[in-house]
Amino acid sequence: MNWSKYILLLLPPRLRFxxxxxxxxxxxxxxxxxxxQFRSWQARKKMQLSATPQAIWLPKIVWEEMGAKIGIEYSDGIPDFWVIVYDDNADIPRLRTLIERYxxxxxxxxIKLQDETITQEWIDFVCTSFEYRSFFNAFVCVDSGLINNYIAITAGIVGLRGIMALLTYPAESEINISLTYQYSSGLLNTVNLLVAEQERSSTYELSPTEPDIASIVQAEILYPEGGVDNKYKYIIDIS
Incomplete structure (x- = not known):
């Protein structure tokens, strides 16, 4: 939640100093x-409720709950899987409680530490099945494939008494930008600037009775949500 913008919107225009x-x-x-704190608690509870009993969930749960890195190795016998601890300072009793819960x-x-070696011996012939699996010992970042599309927000352009938004590439979807600017008197005002789909620019012109803009205080993309669509990641550059 943008508290700065929320406070500004609740203030009457004549008190926006x-x-x-x-x-x-x-x-x-x-x-x-x-x-x-509530949002952090809410996110943690949602993660706990969405978790499944599958062992592959355990590294994420342990990382979220206690900040320790672990890995999972499956076994064809007993135990069903090994929990590899990569943090020497991990709280093992708490780790065991989390695993028992989930x-x-x-x-x-x-449970074994990273440097421990476990050996097994058989006294007779055994039948084995060959299955190859790959596991990551930590979270992996994946390239989203999105292209950065910069939005230059400028006020006071020659021939324009207002604000212009100029994109590097034509917008893949309609963009709604919330702009907060300041007059020379210190008063603030907030407006929405829309960039149409497949357009590269948009302008907001001041009314004839409105004072000149001293500076742009804040700019935020309201839509698309998160500032991304199927093709671009939109990044605002205030100049």
Whole structure:
């Protein structure tokens, strides 16, 4: 949530001064902190509820809960899988509690540190099946394939009394940009600037009675959500 913009929108236009905005931001800092803690708790609970008993989920759960890196190695016998601990300072009792909570009922496991070596010997011939699997010991970043499409936001262009948004490439989808700018008197105002699909630019012109813009304070992409679509990642550049 954008608290700065939320406070600004609740203020009457004639009271949108930077000092008053900063004062209200300080007053609400405790509320913002509590809200952030709630969102963190909410995200953690959603992750716990979405987790399945599959062992492949365990590295993510352990990382989210206690910040320790582990790996999973499956076995054809007993135990059903090994939990490899890559953090020498990991809290093993807490790790064991997490695994017991989330593993599939009836599945057995053993915990070993990264540097430990486990050997097994058979006293007779055994039948084995060959199955090749690949596992990652940490989270892997995958290239999304999106192209960076920069949006230059400029005020005071020659021949234009207002604001212009200029894209590097034509927009793949309609873009809605929330702009907050400041007059020389210190008052702030917020408007929405739309860039149509397959267009590279858009302008917002001031009314004849509106004072000149001193500076652009903030710019945020409201749509597409997250500033991305199927082709581009849109990045705002205020100049």
């Amino acid at each position: 930077i000092r008053l905005h900063a004062f209200l931001t300080v007053l609400l800092s405790l509320v913002v902190s509590l809200y952030d 593993k599939l009922a009836g599945k057995s496991y053993r």
